[in-house]
Amino acid sequence: SLVSMRQLLDHAAEFGYGLPAFNVNNLEQVQAIMEAAAETDSPVIMQASAGARKYAGEAFLRHLIDAAVEAYPHIPVVMHQDHGQSPAICMGAIRSGFSSVMMDGSLLEDGKTPSSFDYNVDVTRKVVEMSHAIGVSVEGELGCLGSLETGQAGEEDGIGAEGVLDHSQMLTDPDQAAEFVKLTNCDALAIAIGTSHGAYKFSRKPTGDILAIERIKAINARIPNTHLVMHGSSSVPQELLEIIRQHGGDMKETYGVPVEEIVQGIKYGVRKINIDTDIRLAMTGAIRKYLFENPEKFDPRDYLKPAREAAKLVCKARFEAFGTAGNA
Numbered sequence: 001s002l003v004s005m006r007q008l009l010d011h012a013a014e015f016g017y018g019l020p021a022f023n024v025n026n027l028e029q030v031q032a033i034m035e036a037a038a039e040t041d042s043p044v045i046m047q048a049s050a051g052a053r054k055y056a057g058e059a060f061l062r063h064l065i066d067a068a069v070e071a072y073p074h075i076p077v078v079m080h081q082d083h084g085q086s087p088a089i090c091m092g093a094i095r096s097g098f099s100s101v102m103m104d105g106s107l108l109e110d111g112k113t114p115s116s117f118d119y120n121v122d123v124t125r126k127v128v129e130m131s132h133a134i135g136v137s138v139e140g141e142l143g144c145l146g147s148l149e150t151g152q153a154g155e156e157d158g159i160g161a162e163g164v165l166d167h168s169q170m171l172t173d174p175d176q177a178a179e180f181v182k183l184t185n186c187d188a189l190a191i192a193i194g195t196s197h198g199a200y201k202f203s204r205k206p207t208g209d210i211l212a213i214e215r216i217k218a219i220n221a222r223i224p225n226t227h228l229v230m231h232g233s234s235s236v237p238q239e240l241l242e243i244i245r246q247h248g249g250d251m252k253e254t255y256g257v258p259v260e261e262i263v264q265g266i267k268y269g270v271r272k273i274n275i276d277t278d279i280r281l282a283m284t285g286a287i288r289k290y291l292f293e294n295p296e297k298f299d300p301r302d303y304l305k306p307a308r309e310a311a312k313l314v315c316k317a318r319f320e321a322f323g324t325a326g327n328a
């Protein structure tokens with residue numbers, strides 16, 4: 001059934017696990033996530049970005065997720081809007097049936113200019129007031145995450161581990177987080193703790209200190225009743241990059257957030273873990289491989305089936321690693 005995000009995250013906090021929040025754009029991704037959830041008995045958060053709405057349209061996204069709810073009645077599902085850029089966009093999503101929204105007021109409506117703290121508080125509080133009255137959950141964001149535009153925030157925007165800006169200056173400030181939550185009453189808060197969006201997060205192999213664990217602990221201590229959200233949480237598995245490269249793809253050396261580090265984050269209060277890129281890599285690798293090995297095939301079902309299967313394996317692995325499995 002369709003549930004609010006607050007319900008799922010409260011349960012996750014009580015029992016000390018995390019929930020992957022997977023981005024969806026099409027039928028095969030929705031099916032992959034639901035099959036993985038059914039096989040591991042996991043609750044589900046599916047989220048739609050502005051890019052997803054542009055690609056599929058809100059009606060298709062909503063009906064795809066509604067179809068998932070109908071096909072798997074025993075699995076709790078959150079339909080979440082990812083990175084809403086204004087109260088108007090959040091209201092539109094709520095009106096069309098989403099059970100949770102992210103008001104990303106860390107940026108202005110253009111989705112790229114960093115905003116002031118006061119602006120962020122103002123738009124987030126507005127959305128919370130409208131949402132809570134009707135049982136919809138709200139995620140806010142405080143801090144500087146990688147750009148959504150390029151999908152290659154990290155190093156190029158000076159936001160990643162090796163960027164021109166001092167790493168610690170980019171992280172969410174615990175005092176400011178406490179103030180933000182007091183003023184907005186948001187249910188969940190996306191924090192900057194060392195990650196960025198997209199496939200190109202880090203150009204060198206991580207050595208165990210990608211996440212600012214001490215910062216997670218400090219923020220969690222200040223806002224124990226607000227669920228922490230980690231964006232840019234794809235692990236960019238090297239074996240998926242290899243499959244893509246071996247079958248005609250061209251991807252430069254890159255690394256993501258190791259699953260073990262995410263598991264550490266969960267231990268200290270991270271509850272929602274946003275993942276999009278890993279599903280993209282899995283599907284692209286499977287499609288490239290299939291078409292490379294079967295050049296005579298032309299029925300989309302033939303190559304979308306292995307793509308769906310590859311996405312499902314990623315989802316299952318995250319449900320299991322984050323402790324989500326068994327909690328549906």
Ligand code: G3H
Nearest residue numbers: 023049050051052197276
């Ligand atoms: O938050 C970013 C997600 O990866 C969505 O990406 O805007 O290309 O759909 P997108």
Ligand code: 13P
Nearest residue numbers: 198231232233234276277
């Ligand atoms: P990735 O690009 O690391 O998958 O992050 C997705 C995300 O944060 C969506 O909001």
Ligand code: NA
Nearest residue numbers: 082083102139
């Ligand atoms: Na989100």
Ligand code: ZN
Nearest residue numbers: 197231232274
């Ligand atoms: Zn994000």
